[in-house]
Amino acid sequence: MLSRVAPWLASHKENAASAGISVRTLAGADTAALRRLASQDPVANVFILAHLRAAGSAAPTAGGAGVLGVFDDGILVGACWAGANLVPVQLDPEFAGLVAAAASNSGRRFASAFGPADAVLALHAGLAALGHAAHEVRDEQPLMTLCGPPSVEPNADLGLGRLADFDRILPACAAMFEEEVGYSPFLGGKEFYSRRVEGLIRQGHSLAHVNDSGDVVFKAELGAVTADVTQIQGVWMNPGYRGQGLSAGYMAAVVEKARTLAPVTSLYVNGFNLRARSTYERVGFRQVGTFATVLF
Structure with missing residues (x-):
């Protein structure tokens, strides 16, 4: 040691x-x-x-x-x-x-x-x-990439997040954040996080399926984008729609959108999240490295 x-x-x-x-x-x-x-x-x-x-x-x-x-x-x-x-x-x-x-x-x-x-x-x-x-150390987070089209059929219901749906997308983003890190992104005030979500929508980097009932069924963001690589972040499925085998199709749709911006799509995932890792591998992602996250 x-x-x-x-x-x-x-x-x-x-x-x-x-x-x-x-x-x-x-x-x-x-x-x-x-x-x-x-x-x-x-x-x-x-x-x-x-x-x-x-x-x-x-x-x-x-x-x-x-x-x-x-x-x-x-x-x-x-x-x-x-x-x-x-x-x-x-x-x-x-x-x-x-x-x-x-x-x-x-x-x-x-x-x-x-x-x-x-x-x-x-x-x-x-x-x-x-x-x-x-506060927490996550020392094993596979860094994964996909350098071509997804291996499963994309869900055509996924589209770009719209400012008209901001009041629905923002709570979904906050719910994802709270699930991921254990506290609300609004603790220090709502303005900064709201501006971040709005900015992603304006950039065309917010992806969501808002159904006819107004529910955000699934959402994700392209949190970092260059001419070579995009990094998917904030993947979230509405709890009411989990367990129905929908995730792979939505992730494939995210990849299709990301590929219009850069040839390589990347993400990193908690090592203990075996269900998510299995979904990403089914879509075609493969591990190329290991990240870690320390929460203070």
Whole structure:
């Protein structure tokens, strides 16, 4: 156990610093370097690549979110998004302690850390050593991709979410969030989460089937989109329609929509959710890596 923890101890951090390793918040001039770094794995790093596509810069956002970069003698060798969440980018676990210290010193509160398991769990170890307790650690989340059409017939009832249905889609999104993380996304106020859902609808990244009775039967979002990869998030089936064998057809329809934007469709799923994993495999998804999520 000590050999796994040792890279994130204070003595190791001092050795790293003396070896020319430094951490700082990236600026606009670092954009190309960050894009090159993230492009080494466009599936695992779709979150930051989508951000760069939208923002056009590695500089901090107006809200104060930014990217912590790890430099080895001036060369960017790893990074970590530090906004509402921590998202490592090609981050070697041995540098996670330095990034954790920088994130902690920023004074920001992080709801979670998610991404490649080795980097996320190393960040968790570094943050824990600094007194940041985790609410839950999900250390095995298969990262899955589908590089072609789905293996089952898409459900034609799935369409793009419409602003006219916002008052139905928002509660469905909130229900999914609460099932997934155990608390309401409205705890800190309704406005931020509502804007997020509305933004996804406006972008054409919200997918839903609202039936004639006004029920949201199924919904999902394309949470991160680049020219190469989409990442499906927020998959939710209305409890009243579960157990009827509908999920695979809806997921196939999500893939069909996603393929109009990028050739590779990706998602990650909790390892313990065997039913969802079976559905995704039936649709044609295959595991290409392992993510982890730490909830704070």
